Amino acid sequence: MNALSLPPDFEARLSRNEPMSKHTSWHVGGPADLFFTPLDVTDISAFLQNLEAGTPVMWIGLGSNLLVRDGGIRGAVIETHGVFDELERRNDNEVWCGSGVACAKLAKQCIKWGLGPAEFFAGIPGTLGGALAMNAGAFGGETWRHVVSVAVIDRAGVRRERPAADYTVGYRHVAGPSDEWFLGALLRFELRPGVSSDDIRHLLAKRKATQPISEWSCGSVFTNPPGDHAARLIEASGLKGFRVGGARVSEMHANFIVNDGTASAADIEQLIRFVQQTVEQEHGVRLSKEVRIVGEVSHD
């Protein structure tokens, strides 16, 4: 079967040449060949089995850590948000959370259950699946500190459970079996009867005062180098406000690059490279990217 031809049931529910700018928080990105929103685990399993071997597959959550190049994505993109959305308490301390659940929803539900510390999830504008892939963290909390086990599905559509010990985890880094994607995770928290939604409001107010969260961005572009802050180095290199096309280093937080509404992915990527080169020249530190850059360069 041709990679771009699928059984009629899937054909009817696929989107072809789907602009990825609709699915990323930077609002840039060219078309995905195939964009599929599964109904459930059985459906995604059948979809994967029907794709020709070798067709590239990428899963996305809310696209809040993704720079998709202007030439788009070859192969299939699978959307999880709103699909794998189970969120239930399994016992006193443990919660099952689907990979498509927004981290903010997980944070709020944990407050209702009197579990924590989970408030930090409210600061991550992505899904649990993205947080598992990135080991996302905020306000001193980190996703994988809470993972007991995960459910994954592989390229052949086979679902399995894995203990957290199957993964090597670090600061914004997770390495595990390749060609598998997260369906959900069993998370463990402490009993925190006193925790309230005011705790979340307080954290978010702090964030609003220091980060340009109302503008189009992907959050921090670079990870912090050991013992320092990427934002400090970028600011000390005189780059606040520096722009390439419609992309600009935020004046509010130098580790954010914002799209003024007219940026292309190429503008953003060029600015990322310029910031890296300038910081290296000025401070001798090579910044590593936190953002994931995917897809093809446009030749238009």
Ligand SMILES: Cc1cc2nc3c(=O)[nH]c(=O)nc-3n(C[C@H](O)[C@H](O)[C@H](O)COP(=O)(O)OP(=O)(O)OC[C@H]3O[C@@H](n4cnc5c(N)ncnc54)[C@H](O)[C@@H]3O)c2cc1C
């Ligand atoms: C304003 C703003 C503030 C931010 N603040 C923070 C912060 O404080 N801390 C922080 O850590 N991040 C922060 N981020 C970045 C981002 O929200 C996180 O990295 C988040 O975890 C990404 O989740 P997502 O669902 O949007 O993933 P996406 O951006 O859709 O994907 C990110 C990566 O995860 C992979 N992925 C997604 N879902 C799955 C899955 N189910 N299985 C396997 N792989 C998957 C994708 O292929 C991709 O490689 C911020 C972003 C913005 C826009």
